[in-house]
Amino acid sequence: xxxxxxxxxEPTANSYLVMDDGIKxxxxxxxxxxxxxxxxxxxxxxxxxxxxxxxxxxxxxDILSGHSDQLFLDAARNAEQVWVTTEFTRQDAIQYAGVPxxxxxxxxxxxxxxxxxxxxxxxxxxxxxxxxxxxxxxxNHENAFKAxxxxxxxxxGSLECVITGVNSKKLLSDPPKHLxxxxxxxxxxxxxxxxxxxxDDLPDREYQRMLSNAAFLWHAGxxxxxxxxxxxxxxxxxxxxxxxxxxxxxxxxxxxxxxAWMDANDPIGMAHALKDMESTYLTxxxxxxxxxxxxxNSIDQLSGAxxxxxxxxx
Numbered sequence: 513x514x515x516x517x518x519x520x521x522e523p524t525a526n527s528y529l530v531m532d533d534g535i536k537x538x539x540x541x542x543x544x545x546x547x548x549x550x551x552x553x554x555x556x557x558x559x560x561x562x563x564x565x566x567x568x569x570x571x572x573x574d575i576l577s578g579h580s581d582q583l584f585l586d587a588a589r590n591a592e593q594v595w596v597t598t599e600f601t602r603q604d605a606i607q608y609a610g611v612p613x614x615x616x617x618x619x620x621x622x623x624x625x626x627x628x629x630x631x632x633x634x635x636x637x638x639x640x641x642x643x644x645x646x647x648x649x650x651x652n653h654e655n656a657f658k659a660x661x662x663x664x665x666x667x668x669g670s671l672e673c674v675i676t677g678v679n680s681k682k683l684l685s686d687p688p689k690h691l692x693x694x695x696x697x698x699x700x701x702x703x704x705x706x707x708x709x710x711x712d713d714l715p716d717r718e719y720q721r722m723l724s725n726a727a728f729l730w731h732a733g734x735x736x737x738x739x740x741x742x743x744x745x746x747x748x749x750x751x752x753x754x755x756x757x758x759x760x761x762x763x764x765x766x767x768x769x770x771x772a773w774m775d776a777n778d779p780i781g782m783a784h785a786l787k788d789m790e791s792t793y794l795t796x797x798x799x800x801x802x803x804x805x806x807x808x809n810s811i812d813q814l815s816g817a818x819x820x821x822x823x824x825x826x
Contacts (some may be wrong), residue, residue, distance in 0.1 A: 625747035659782035751796035
């Protein structure tokens with residue numbers, strides 16, 4: 513490090529990760545932007561480093577053992593800047609990770625959109641809704657399945673539930689320990705199982721086709737940095753029913769999606785919200801932002817904020 517011009521640098525760890533691109537160890541770059549803080553060692557800071565941190569789920573869900581996130585927290589503390597996209601994560605970076613507030617930069621969310629289908633197609637009445645999820649523990653599966661059970665058995669729910677997402681089929685074939693008892697019981701509930709369609713992870717084109725023909729999208733997660741699935745749905749003219757928590761409220765604020773809300777901790781309330789969407793989703797479609805309105809949040813429109821953050825590190 514001293515030979516490289518960092519005369520005042522002193523090591524604080526016994527070993528360091530070194531960038532190796534097979535050319536110049538990225539020494540020909542002015543700044544390193546790491547789109548994660550999940551490093552398995554300390555990074556040798558031969559150049560200024562920025563970490564893009566989307567969430568600190570380990571603060572809210574039991575996804576890491578012991579203090580195994582210490583390296584992640586150290587990465588954020590040692591960075592030139594930490595970039596976040598929600599105030600929720602900004603507060604976590606300050607309060608949980610211990611990053612000085614002046615080093616935490618909140619930037620606008622950059623979200624993908626899909627090409628909207630024709631209006632005539634969108635106004636057709638649909639027979640299913642889409643639940644996007646995965647096998648991660650913070651996705652609130654227990655309450656979601658209880659809500660579905662109540663929706664079909666007690667409220668005579670008429671819309672099929674199409675389940676998609678990475679490893680989502682494992683929830684049925686190989687459920688995690690905390691869901692095994694519940695899933696074993698639900699497998700005997702014919703009224704529920706006959707209404708579930710397990711699609712697992714789909715190619716983009718197939719997912720877009722399926723989503724564009726859905727009555728609505730269901731986001732049942734408990735806490736995270738928000739899901740862009742609701743933005744993708746809105747770009748196709750499909751409304752969404754979402755759990756209400758800070759990051760999702762921030763997505764609603766930036767993109768004006770007219771989300772329908774539910775309490776992720778109340779399975780019965782979630783079931784009633786699903787039932788309500790049966791009769792209101794067509795009306796909710798008319799409240800969605802237009803393609804032109806969504807375009808105000810495009811990368812072209814918002815990239816300047818990212819460049820301003822970069823300039824401060826050069």
